[in-house]
Amino acid sequence: MQTRELGKSGLTVSALGFGCMGLDFGYATKVTKAEGVTLIRQAAERGVTLFDTAEVYGPFTNEQMVGEALRPLRDQVVIATKFGFNIEGGKQTGLNSRPEHIKQVADASLKRLGIEVIDLFYQHRVDPEVPIEDVAGAVKDLIAAGKVKHFGLSEPGAQTVRRAHAVQKVTTLQNEYSLWTRGPETNGILDACEELGIGLVAYSPLGKGFLTGAMGKDTKLGEGDFRALLPRFTPEAMEKNQALIDLLKRIAADKQATPAQIALAWLLAQKPWIVPIPGTTKLHRLEENLGGATVELTAADTAEIRQALAAIDVEGERYPAHLMATVGR
Numbered sequence: 296m297q298t299r300e301l302g303k304s305g306l307t308v309s310a311l312g313f314g315c316m317g318l319d320f321g322y323a324t325k326v327t328k329a330e331g332v333t334l335i336r337q338a339a340e341r342g343v344t345l346f347d348t349a350e351v352y353g354p355f356t357n358e359q360m361v362g363e364a365l366r367p368l369r370d371q372v373v374i375a376t377k378f379g380f381n382i383e384g385g386k387q388t389g390l391n392s393r394p395e396h397i398k399q400v401a402d403a404s405l406k407r408l409g410i411e412v413i414d415l416f417y418q419h420r421v422d423p424e425v426p427i428e429d430v431a432g433a434v435k436d437l438i439a440a441g442k443v444k445h446f447g448l449s450e451p452g453a454q455t456v457r458r459a460h461a462v463q464k465v466t467t468l469q470n471e472y473s474l475w476t477r478g479p480e481t482n483g484i485l486d487a488c489e490e491l492g493i494g495l496v497a498y499s500p501l502g503k504g505f506l507t508g509a510m511g512k513d514t515k516l517g518e519g520d521f522r523a524l525l526p527r528f529t530p531e532a533m534e535k536n537q538a539l540i541d542l543l544k545r546i547a548a549d550k551q552a553t554p555a556q557i558a559l560a561w562l563l564a565q566k567p568w569i570v571p572i573p574g575t576t577k578l579h580r581l582e583e584n585l586g587g588a589t590v591e592l593t594a595a596d597t598a599e600i601r602q603a604l605a606a607i608d609v610e611g612e613r614y615p616a617h618l619m620a621t622v623g624r
Contacts, residue, residue: 296309296310296311296341296342296343296344296585296588297309297310297588298310298344299494299567299568299569299570300494300568301466301467301493301494301495301496301568301570302466302467302488302491302492302493302494302568303492304445304464304466304467304492304493304494306373306414306415306444306445306466306467306494308344308345308373308570309342309343309344309345309570310563310570310588311343311559311563311570311571311572311573311584311585311587311588312343312344312345312346312347312496312570312571312572313335313338313343313345313346313347313572313573313574313581314347314498314499314572314573314574315331315335315346315347315348315352315357315360315361315574316347316348316349316352316357316574317574317575317576318331318334318335318357318360318574318576319331319352319353319356319357319360320352320353320356320357321352321520321521322517322519322520322521322522323516323517323518323519323520324517324576325576326576328356328359328360328363330576331360331364332360332363332364333364334575334576334577334578334581335360335361335364335365336364336365336368337578337581338581339364339365339368339371339372341581341582341585342585343585344371344372344373345372345373345375345496345570345572346361346365346372346373346374346375347375347376347469347496347498347572348360348361348374348375348376348377348408349376349377349417349419350376350377350378350380350382350400350403350404350407351377351380351382351387351419354382354385354386354387355382355407358376358404358407358408359407359408361374361408362374362407362408362409362410363409366409366410369410373414373415374408374410374413374414374415375413375414375415375416375417375447375469375496376404376408376413376415376416376417377416377417377418377419377449378392378396378397378400378401378404378416378417378418378419379391379392379417379418379419379420379422380419380420381396390420390422390423390424390621391422392418392421392422392424392425392429392430393422393425393429394425394429394430394432394433394436397430397433397434397437398433398436398437401413401416401437401442401443402442405442411441412441412442412443412444413437413442413443413444414444414445415444415445415446415447415466415467416434416437416443416445416446416447417446417447417448417449417469418430418434418447418448418449418451419449420449420450420621420622420624421448421450421451421452421455421621421624423624427451427455427458427459427462428458428459428461428462430459431446431458431459431460431461431462431463431465432462432463434446434463435462435463438463445466445467446459446463446464446465446466447465447466447467447468447469447496448465448468448469449468449469449470449498450469450470450471450621450622450623451468451623451624452482452483452623452624453482453483453484453486453487455624456468456484456487456491456493457487457491460491460493465491465493466493466494467493467494467495467496467570468484468488468493468494468495468496469495469496469497469498469572470484470495470496470497470498471497471498471499471613472495472497472498472500472562472569472571473497473499473500473501473502473506473558473562474502474506474539474543474558474561474562474600474604475502475505475506475527475536475539475609476499476502476613477604478623479495482623485565485566488566488568489566493568494568494569494570495566495568495569495570496569496570496571496572497562497569497570497571497572498572500558500559500562500571500572500573501555501558501559501573501584502527502558503522503525503528504522505527505528505533505536505540506539506540506543506554506555506558507553507554507555507558507580508540508543508544508553508554508555510533511533511534511537511540512530512531512533512534512537513530514530514533516528524615525611525612525613525614525615526611526612526613526614526615527609527610527611527612527613528611529611531610532610532611535610536609536610536611538607539604539607539609540554542600542603542604542607543557543558546596546599546600550590550592552586552587552590553583553586555573555580555583555584555587556583556584556586556587556590557587557590557592558587559571559573559584559587559588559590560587560588560590560591560592561592561597561600563587563588564592564596564597565597571587
């Protein structure tokens with residue numbers, strides 16, 4: 296597995312990480328704790344060193360699974376988790392990035408993960424009620440206390456990144472970025488990363504499964520699958536967005552690869568400091584995804600893809616309006 300440095304932070308991780316959320320949260324299909332532990336360790340055996348979780352996944356159970364899986368491999372991996380929500384009665388009940396809350400979450404996450412220090416601690420969503428300088432200051436205190444190594448932000452606006460970075464160096468951002476979610480190219484996020492030496496961890500790099508080519512207008516989402524709430528996953532939108540899958544399949548055939556591998560290779564080709572974190576519950580999909588790191592896309596290939604993308608209008612927002620309101624702040 297190739298490695299990449301996240302920006303100019305000195306933090307080096309595998310070129311592809313593992314997004315652990317979907318193992319037991321967000322989708323209709325969930326694995327048992329034992330199955331999740333096994334798959335996470337299988338990812339590590341294949342060279343993955345960046346594992347992403349959050350207190351709100353479960354809530355709490357995902358961190359416990361990740362901690363159990365990686366404790367024997369602690370010195371070989373980077374564990375990322377997140378703060379930023381109130382959780383009451385097992386439910387997310389709004390944003391909370393008050394400094395005292397951040398520090399409480401850090402202690403609780405350390406305990407659930409069973410580790411001495413959090414490698415990468417993200418603000419999960421920007422809290423408009425708390426100045427970002429106060430958030431960065433709280434994480435700076437945690438770093439000084441030896442409880443956190445690196446600070447990250449998920450889905451911030453570019454100006455928020457600059458303000459946070461002025462207080463505590465931001466190692467990486469975690470934003471949705473893929474062939475059908477290209478906001479970081481136009482909203483100033485990639486520019487801010489380049490300017491400040493910050494990495495980008497791309498979540499949902501396979502479009503929450505759509506870019507694998509395994510979904511279509513006739514796909515029935517199971518009970519509890521959060522994609523049922525997303526405008527892009529209506530049957531009408533999936534039918535219109537099939538043009539993107541047709542493009543991926545054509546390129547994949549030329550490269551003797553799969554659509555998922557092309558989607559991941561495209562992201563890796565954008566910047567040397569971008570690290571996608573696809574998730575899966577299946578070993579064969581994990582191995583397929585990791586194969587994306589070996590697919591070579593030339594400058595001509597990426598130019599051809601960009602030209603083809605320009606003729607495709609993606610149908611549907613990535614989130615419903617109330618969730619879109621929480622990104623880019």
